[in-house]
Amino acid sequence: xxxxxxxxxxxxxxxxxVSDASISIDEGEIVGLIGPNGAGKSTMFNCLSGxxxxxxxxxxxxxxxxxxxSPEAHARLGIGRTFQVPVTFEDMTILENVMVGAxxxxxxxxAAHAAAMDILEMTGLxxxxxxxxxxxxxxxxxxxxxxxxxxxxxxxxLLDEALAGLxxxxxxxxxxxxxxxxxxxxxxxxxxxxxxxxxxxxxxxLVFNQGRVIASGAARDVVQDAEVIRAYLGxxxxxxxxxxxxxx
Amino acid sequence: MRNASRAAFGWLALAAGAIVYPLxxxxxxxxxxxxxxxxxxxxxxxxxxxxGYAGQVSVGHAMFFGAGAYLPLLVYKLWQWPPIAGLPFGxxxxxxxxxxxxxxxxxxxxxxxxxxxxxVAELIRLVVATAEPLGAAIGLQGxxxxxxxxxxxxxxxxxxxxxxxxxxxxxxxxxxxxxRSRLGFYLRSLRASERAARSLGVPVRRCKLLAxxxxxxxxxxxGSLYAVKTGFVDPxxxxxxxVSVQMIIVAxxxxxxxxxxxxxGALILIPLQTLTNTYxxxxxxxxxxxxxxxxxxxxxxxxxxxxxxxxxxxxxxxAKPAPSSEQSRHAA
Amino acid sequence: xxxxxxxxxxxxxxxxxxLFSSGLTLIWGMMNFINFAHGEFVxxxxxAAFVMVLWFHAGPLAFIPVAALAxxxxxxxxxxGVIRSVMRGPMLAQILSTFGLALLLRYLAFWxxxxxxxxxxxxxxxxxxxxxGILIDVPQLVGGTTAAALTIAMHLxxxxxxxxSQLLAVAEDRAAAMLMGIRPDRMQALAWAIAAGxxxxxxxxxxxxxxxxxxxxxxxxxxxxxxxxxxxxxSVPGALIAGLLIGLIQxxxxxxxxxxxxxxxxxxxxxxxxxxxxxGLMGKA
Numbered sequence: 001x002x003x004x005x006x007x008x009x010x011x012x013x014x015x016x017x018v019s020d021a022s023i024s025i026d027e028g029e030i031v032g033l034i035g036p037n038g039a040g041k042s043t044m045f046n047c048l049s050g051x052x053x054x055x056x057x058x059x060x061x062x063x064x065x066x067x068x069x070s071p072e073a074h075a076r077l078g079i080g081r082t083f084q085v086p087v088t089f090e091d092m093t094i095l096e097n098v099m100v101g102a103x104x105x106x107x108x109x110x111a112a113h114a115a116a117m118d119i120l121e122m123t124g125l126x127x128x129x130x131x132x133x134x135x136x137x138x139x140x141x142x143x144x145x146x147x148x149x150x151x152x153x154x155x156x157x158l159l160d161e162a163l164a165g166l167x168x169x170x171x172x173x174x175x176x177x178x179x180x181x182x183x184x185x186x187x188x189x190x191x192x193x194x195x196x197x198x199x200x201x202x203x204x205x206l207v208f209n210q211g212r213v214i215a216s217g218a219a220r221d222v223v224q225d226a227e228v229i230r231a232y233l234g235x236x237x238x239x240x241x242x243x244x245x246x247x248x
Numbered sequence: 249m250r251n252a253s254r255a256a257f258g259w260l261a262l263a264a265g266a267i268v269y270p271l272x273x274x275x276x277x278x279x280x281x282x283x284x285x286x287x288x289x290x291x292x293x294x295x296x297x298x299x300g301y302a303g304q305v306s307v308g309h310a311m312f313f314g315a316g317a318y319l320p321l322l323v324y325k326l327w328q329w330p331p332i333a334g335l336p337f338g339x340x341x342x343x344x345x346x347x348x349x350x351x352x353x354x355x356x357x358x359x360x361x362x363x364x365x366x367x368v369a370e371l372i373r374l375v376v377a378t379a380e381p382l383g384a385a386i387g388l389q390g391x392x393x394x395x396x397x398x399x400x401x402x403x404x405x406x407x408x409x410x411x412x413x414x415x416x417x418x419x420x421x422x423x424x425x426x427x428r429s430r431l432g433f434y435l436r437s438l439r440a441s442e443r444a445a446r447s448l449g450v451p452v453r454r455c456k457l458l459a460x461x462x463x464x465x466x467x468x469x470x471g472s473l474y475a476v477k478t479g480f481v482d483p484x485x486x487x488x489x490x491v492s493v494q495m496i497i498v499a500x501x502x503x504x505x506x507x508x509x510x511x512x513g514a515l516i517l518i519p520l521q522t523l524t525n526t527y528x529x530x531x532x533x534x535x536x537x538x539x540x541x542x543x544x545x546x547x548x549x550x551x552x553x554x555x556x557x558x559x560x561x562x563x564x565x566x567a568k569p570a571p572s573s574e575q576s577r578h579a580a
Numbered sequence: 581x582x583x584x585x586x587x588x589x590x591x592x593x594x595x596x597x598x599l600f601s602s603g604l605t606l607i608w609g610m611m612n613f614i615n616f617a618h619g620e621f622v623x624x625x626x627x628a629a630f631v632m633v634l635w636f637h638a639g640p641l642a643f644i645p646v647a648a649l650a651x652x653x654x655x656x657x658x659x660x661g662v663i664r665s666v667m668r669g670p671m672l673a674q675i676l677s678t679f680g681l682a683l684l685l686r687y688l689a690f691w692x693x694x695x696x697x698x699x700x701x702x703x704x705x706x707x708x709x710x711x712x713g714i715l716i717d718v719p720q721l722v723g724g725t726t727a728a729a730l731t732i733a734m735h736l737x738x739x740x741x742x743x744x745s746q747l748l749a750v751a752e753d754r755a756a757a758m759l760m761g762i763r764p765d766r767m768q769a770l771a772w773a774i775a776a777g778x779x780x781x782x783x784x785x786x787x788x789x790x791x792x793x794x795x796x797x798x799x800x801x802x803x804x805x806x807x808x809x810x811x812x813x814x815s816v817p818g819a820l821i822a823g824l825l826i827g828l829i830q831x832x833x834x835x836x837x838x839x840x841x842x843x844x845x846x847x848x849x850x851x852x853x854x855x856x857x858x859x860g861l862m863g864k865a
């Protein structure tokens with residue numbers, strides 16, 4: 001067991017965004033986190049990455065209680081994340097962005113540079129490494145975020161809608177990248193809106209609705225589940241509109 | 249690489265120019281202007297470490313300058329030590345102040361830090377202006393006549409010119425090292441987004457505090473040299489708001505967060521200031537402040553990157569077409 | 581008895597602090613933006629009153645509204661001329677813009693009105709009242725109660741009217757407000773108009789009683805920071821309570837320690853609050 005969250009609840013005022021959710025992730029898995037908009041996926045995700053401390057519950061990573069650990073402690077322990085709306089360091093070049101990540105494991109500039117170059121080759125950003133991050137469009141930013149967090153050498157990587165707002169070609173190449181990351185032995189939790197994408201990526205999915213985990217299991221079985229269909233029913237517009245809405 | 253060597257050449261030329269300047273223009277007036285310029289560049293470069301690279305805008309750096317300026321004259325007043333011996337004490341006081349202001353505010357958004365710096369600086373100015381042991385509103389004085397080599401009282405302004413040049417070189421060398429180091433990368437990343445920086449393991453608070461302490465120490469050292477040179481400090485010249493304002497405007501005019509920005513800002517502002525003081529009758533009229541205020545407002549409104557950014561953009565326009573986001577999207 | 585008089589005087593001045601601090605807290609809460617020139621807005625309100633009295637021999641009923649309108653104009657000018665574009669820029673530009681504006685306004689006032697302290701000639705509001713054995717200055721009483729009433733009115737406007745709730749909606753969630761058909765730009769302009777206008781009124785109210793000079797804006801600006809920090813960012817009721825509290829603390833420290841300590845006490849308290857409870861005494865954690 002790499003990560004185990006038990007009975008996690010997150011309350012905002014009177015609103016329970018996540019309610020009594022328990023999930024466990026094994027080393028080497030790709031797990032999909034799906035559910036309609038506002039189902040609590042993102043809140044759960046932020047609890048797992050240390051951005052939001054849960055109101056109650058316990059999160060154990062690699063035998064260590066990380067429930068209230070800071071985001072930077074999560075990164076040090078090997079839990080990396082991306083953001084739903086990519087947040088790149090605009091004034092820095094692509095290479096420098098990735099070096100920020102690489103500095104976590106390499107104190108020296110040269111070592112960090114070499115490690116960043118490796119990652120840039122893998123992610124296909126090497127040819128444009130000297131451009132400022134602000135010159136990138138949404139797909140480029142998403143890729144840069146993944147490159148940056150990979151440079152921190154995570155064991156567990158949380159991807160927050162890494163595919164939203166991409167066109168079919170871009171999705172295909174992003175899926176390839178996710179597979180390549182998995183092939184490096186990195187465990188992945190992928191939050192996604194679009195069912196099709198999850199089906200082709202995740203070995204196991206967890207379905208969120210109204211802050212609870214309502215189903216979990218192999219992707220093919222879960223989509224047959226009556227409750228899941230009900231949760232998504234009437235949400236079809238959301239699903240269809242989601243990629244377009246995510247484009248700023 | 250070609251860019252790097254060109255930059256190195258530029259810096260060498262600038263250093264050579266600064267070294268021979270007093271030999272070419274040896275008059276006391278020119279040396280005085282040169283010294284003022286170097287002091288302005290050094291303090292702005294020190295401010296730049298926290299305000300520019302880390303993006304934490306201090307509007308009360310006068311507290312560090314003032315601590316640096318008061319301590320030398322205080323050790324002279326109390327124990328008749330050579331004033332320069334107060335420099336390390338000034339740095340210690342400044343570091344304590346940096347921790348006092350930074351520790352609570354760096355947990356929060358940037359505005360808190362700005363507010364706290366101005367409040368603490370004002371508090372210190374008010375307290376000093378009423379504290380008899382610190383000379384109250386009248387201020388403190390150094391030895392009237394040099395008692396030995398360590399009082400650093402020279403007949404010409406030339407030694408101080410080179411002392412300030414050495415200080416500027418030290419601040420710039422530190423900034424250069426910072427730019428390339430892990431801390432420098434971390435500061436620039438947290439300036440862009442603290443949340444993203446933390447997600448990559450950047451200890452945001454510690455980095456900001458380190459940057460502030462570094463910045464405070466250099467600012468304090470500049471204040472000490474200034475006080476030893478003039479042999480006098482009062483609440484206005486050591487702790488007044490103009491002291492903080494000048495650091496900000498020099499750095500922001502040239503380009504905050506760049507190595508050359510503060511130097512460029514000083515090269516433009518100090519000669520300009522000398523001219524306006526000569527023609528409009530000095531700082532008493534308040535015209536300097538009006539111009540400063542207007543300039544800061546205009547920079548913030550139209551050129552937040554400073555003149556250096558403007559130069560880069562202009563050069564980029566003529567040299568090669570800037571990569572459009574369309575191209576990069578394709579490449580990504 | 582003297583102590584009671586000091587307390588009442590402090591509370592009446594504190595009510596005016598509350599009024600201009602409400603403007604600052606409104607802008608902060610709504611746009612996450614600190615206006616470093618807010619104290620200068622108060623100062624401009626004082627000089628607007630001064631000019632009206634000097635040139636037109638206006639009474640308080642004329643110069644208070646004129647000060648309000650003049651500052652509303654200044655607020656809108658600043659918003660549309662500067663703030664709207666620097667909001668999109670880096671944090672450095674946001675802080676520097678109003679900081680530069682503060683210097684510009686302060687020293688323009690120096691240039692025009694000189695650094696000397698001035699006070700308004702006695703207006704229709706004059707005399708003292710004896711209530712329960714203590715003496716209260718009529719202008720002070722009118723100023724303080726008007727300010728308190730206006731602060732409460734601002735709170736009611738924000739919570740009870742349509743425009744007010746639209747304004748708060750933008751503060752809460754800009755994107756959601758836009759989906760509801762609210763135009764954030766207009767609401768932000770409205771917030772700047774209210775903030776500057778209330779600063780103008782507060783300035784005119786203080787000017788009736790106290791002498792002033794252009795440098796007083798800096799003191800009021802810092803006082804507003806302290807009030808907002810105490811009361812919690814974005815909270816008008818918080819600003820009201822904190823304003824009264826600061827006025828009281830100032831009056832008491834001036835009474836017990838001497839007049840020069842009234843600002844020192846407030847700034848020292850501010851730093852203490854930053855250390856102990858930086859989100860403000862009444863702010864959310």
